Amino acid sequence: MRRYHRWALSPWTVLACVLAGGVFGWAAPAPARALGPVGVVYVDLLKMIVLPFMISAVIFSLQNLYREGGASRIFKRMALVFAAFSVAVALLATCTSLLFNPGSGLSPDTRAALGKLVNEDGDRSNTVMSMREEAAPPPSRSIGQVLESLIPQNIFAALANGETLKALVFALLFGFAAGQVPTRLSSGLHEALGTIYHACQTLTRWVNLPLPAVLFCMAAAQIAHSGLEPLQVMAGFVATFLGLSLLLLGAGVLVIARRAGVAHGAVLGALREPFALGVATSNSATCMPAMIDGLAGKLQFSRARVELLVPLTISLLRMGSVAYCVCGTLFIAALYGRPLGAGDVLLLALVSMLSGFASAGMTGIVTVSLVGTTAAYLALPFEAVFVLLAAVDPLCAMARTAVTVVTGCAAVASVCDEPVKL
Incomplete structure (x- = not known):
């Protein structure tokens, strides 16, 4: 079973x-479309595990941190690392996108194909209508309203609605409070949370057993639905973002290898499972158990710290979304021939970092809408290009999630102390 598990989660198996x-x-295409529900059921099973796992992991690890001491030092270092990673990814994405400039120099045939893709709609009405109507300005939200939206009035309602950030806020506050309770009173809760945490990890391993067959079904259904034309006409943008993703993945592996004091091959082996899950599900939250197992179990980082930091990283440090916002906005600027000055580029990097934090809980095509936020700050049209980005988003979402997972692991490794080698 262990040999099968390694084969099923190998990057080569995933790619094949x-x-x-x-x-x-x-x-x-006809029988392939019938395979679509397989992927939907698989992702729903993984999502089913996410919230109980996250809550139990955060509270459980906070209790352990309070028992060991040093919780305040961890949070100060986490804030510095998160800020440094956000700036580095935004600048690297900006430089890469400006270097390759995927939206410029398109042939007339490619532009005609892009226009055809924009205007294709089921009844040829919804897309055209939205392009001709004047877009309503996004409602402004004060800082107080944003903070209020993070506080769950009813934690059970937040859990039922899958509101990850609200559940995370509750888990943090409850974990801080539970850490102040004497050990003789909190030992029962500690053991119960540990049972839930380990049971969720076991359940995740069981759900991952049919992963190769699920990947086959998901890819077949997606290609049968959209065809290959979106990939052909958007090849420049897709190639640029995939190249940027590979660069970020490589940088993440280098950081982890240096912090863990191991060879790069050992890091790749430890990250095999979370990487495969990220590609398969396009949902970084489902990768949390595998990330914890790789960092704490295989690379020997402090388990108490890893169990606390991984949920925080996946919820707040979404580097895949930051890179995608930068790349997508610069693609729109090049497509419409809009020159950008140094001030525009710096504004784009800043807004993309904020949009990355705002993408917590977003998955799939919903994340594409964040490009509209960054485009609005630069007065770039977004409505028509949204259709183009959505057409190739299944492939971009895989890379986006893989970047979030691997750079998240690198951030956790940077916050944690270097593992002690025996």
């Missing part, structure tokens, strides 16, 4: 299953 599913979806 995705390619095989894509070929099947292109060659036999």
Whole structure:
């Protein structure tokens, strides 16, 4: 079983299953569309585990940190690391996108194909209507309203609605309070949370057993639904973002290897499972158990710190979304021939970092809408380009999630003390 698990979560197995599913979806679209529910059920099963796992992990690890001491030092270092990672990713994404400039120099045939893709709609009405109507300005929100939206009035309602940030805020506050309770009174809660935490990890391993077949079904259904034309006409943007993602993934592996004091191959082996899950599900929250197992179990970082930092990192430090906002906005600027000055580029980097923090809990095509926020600050049109970005988002979402997971692991490794080698 262990050998099968390693094979199923190998990056080569993941790539082979995705390619095989894509070929099947292109060659036999009718039966491939029928495989779509397999992926939906699989992702729902993983989402089912996320909230109980996150709450138990945060409270459980905070109790452990209070028993060991040093909780305040961890949070100060976390704030510095999060800020440094956000700035570095935003600047790297900006430089890469400006270097390759994917939206400029398109041939007339490619522009015609892009226009056709924009205007394709089921009844040819919704897209055209939205392009001709004047877009309503986004409602302004004060800082007080934003903070109020983070506080769950009813934690059970927040759990039922899948509101990850509200559940995280509750877990943090409850964990801080539980850490002040004497050990003789909190030992029962500690043991119960530990049971929930380990049970969720076991359940995640069980759900991951059919991953190769699920990947095949998901890729086949996606290609059968959208075809290959979106990838062909958006090849420049997709290639640029995938290249940027590979660069960020490599940087993340280098940081982890240096902090852990191990070879790069050992880091790749430890991150095999969270990377495969990120590509398969396009949902970074479902990767939390695998991230904790890789960092604490395989790379020997402090388990108490890793169990606390991984949920915080996945919820707040979404570097895949930051890189995507930068790349998508610069693609729109190049597509419409809008020159950007140094001030515009710095504003783009800043707004993209904030948008990355705002993307907590967002998955899939909802994340694409964040590009509209950054485009609005630079007075760039977004409505028509949204259709183009949405058409290739399934592939970009895989890379976006993988970047969030691996850079999140790098951030956790940077906050934690270096593991002691015996």
